[in-house]
Amino acid sequence: MTSAPGDRQIAVVAFAQTVHRRSSEELSEVEMLMPVLHEVLDRTGLKTADIDFTCSGSSDYLAGRAFSFTLALDGVGAWPPISESHVEMDGAWALYEAWTKLLTGDADTALVYSYGKSSPGSVRDVLTRQLDPYYVAPLWPDSVALAALQAQALIDAGDTDEPALAAVASRNREAASANPHTQLKGPVAQGDYLVRPLRTGDCPPIGDGAAAVILAAGDRARDLCAHPAWIRGIDHRVEAHGLGVRDLTDSPSTRLAAERAGAFERPVDTAELHAPFTAQEVVLRKALRLGDGVVVNPSGGALAANPIMAAGLIRIGEAAARIHRGESGRALAHATSGPCLQQNLVAVLEGEPR
């Protein structure tokens, strides 16, 4: 399923996110999430009982606890019983599931949320547990190390260099100055090498946060939002899991997902890219053929706030919010998961002609 069949069009009608912070230890997951759920519902005037389908994304490995998402459900108000699903992935993939549910006609509205608290553990170590358990995970290569291998491959290929990477970091965090939800904003020193060639400035902040969006179909979307952000297509693709099998300087999965989502049919004016590391923006710009005229990460992107499991959904939410505000006519949103851009999701959003 790569584009909406027939006439059933689905839109993002509301978006909310937390102010992302290095630590929110005084709050349980549900305490952190609940204000975001209330805010996104308030934007549409909907109540929990009005939502046909709820889908969430989170990770037990961040919480260090099995079935941690069930406690977060308390924030939704699951009585009378609701139709609900969960993905152990970034909320962008929960949004994909909700989108397909709306396409089938089984639901007209959906609440999608995701959250992640990195503060209780060491996220660099936690993320090693998503690697191949036979050949890779026993070596404990952390997320920064793997991103650094990708960065060096790009430098060797002549696709970028350290000053260019610093410019990516600086541009994203400059943009983040205007975004009250981001964690790092304005001039941030590139700092020392964390794993060479990546410096601290090339890496995302570690933080806690949550996000939520509401999707609605057809006229329901027009009722709920003055300027719905219509999803023209979404697709997600995955690379071979062996890092040494892949060309780390390219992202064929992103390109294919974008093609299937219709991204290349007409130019976009905005791209919200989920590139937690500077070098990954270089890969994505190339894979998505983004020209200089495209505004990339006006929100500040994942280099300004990277709550794991929510940062991808936030890209879709930020892109939609620009359409809601009339700042974009056609926007691309990208989400990633896994090491070195292993899995990639692309959504194309459009406003109505004004």
Add this chain to the structure above:
Amino acid sequence: MPEVLKAPLVVEFPFTRSLGPVQSAFLTGLRERVVLGVRTGDGRTLVPPVEYDPVTAEEIRDLTEVAPTGTVTTWAWNHAPRRGQPLTTPFAWALVRLDGADTALLHALDVPGPDAVHTGMRVRIRWAEERTGAITDIACFEPYDGSRAQPTGHTGEFADPVTGIVAAARLDYTYSPGRAQTAYINALSGRRTVGERCPACRKVYVPPRGACPTCGVATSEQVEVGPRGTVTTFCIVNIKAAHTANLDIEVPYVYAHIALDGADLALHGRIGGIPYDEVRMGLRVEPVWTEGARYPDHYRPTGEPDADYDTYKELL
């Protein structure tokens, strides 16, 4: 707001994983200082080997030996090794394409500094002294300026193949239960039980989690409940506890849902002080604390008349 509680939380798991024919041959080979790849239908050799062709998804089992020497395809300098990583001294992470292979293997490269490594440099495997059939049988790579090593022509057949690995993991957390549960736990230290009332439906939840699961709104009004309560339902446990903390509890015993007076949600606890076959719905109970305990050891009958069914039927 009082400070939230925090405590170290260690999650450790030794996942036991079985190996298919290809992974078994590769890891057994490492134990025997032989590196095996697998050949795809279009003639490429993948090292480390996989069971299915990444392009065609066809099952592949055509094992072929490659050399223990190779070329760095990319690298990253790790000046601060982390727990569990191959070397404890600064090293380079490297993707290495072994001679005879078309894909690269991730491992550590032991060199004195970042100036001693570059893409394209020649390296060879340094074998671990103790080898068990795991990726860590390769201790690391090291610089090598000799000629390309020749494979021995191994077929991939081993007398005593490794059939599984234990993938040990340990993650360390600092767990905080958040504001609501901190208040609950702090109250328990004074032998009081504190719940929270929902501002919308007025129900009192205990233990409180900061949200009403029915209304989806934040709860904050603290309400002391109990100490007495009513058994709403129960079960008879006939299997002796394996956990050391409960070894002295004789079976059969009764585990029950107990609605503390003033609460709208039942807790669970063990019932003592009464033969197991005399416990019933509606039985009135009270907590029994032991010296120094942080929660009631069990609940025992108060001797009051049983509660009327209508008073607790909504709490079942």
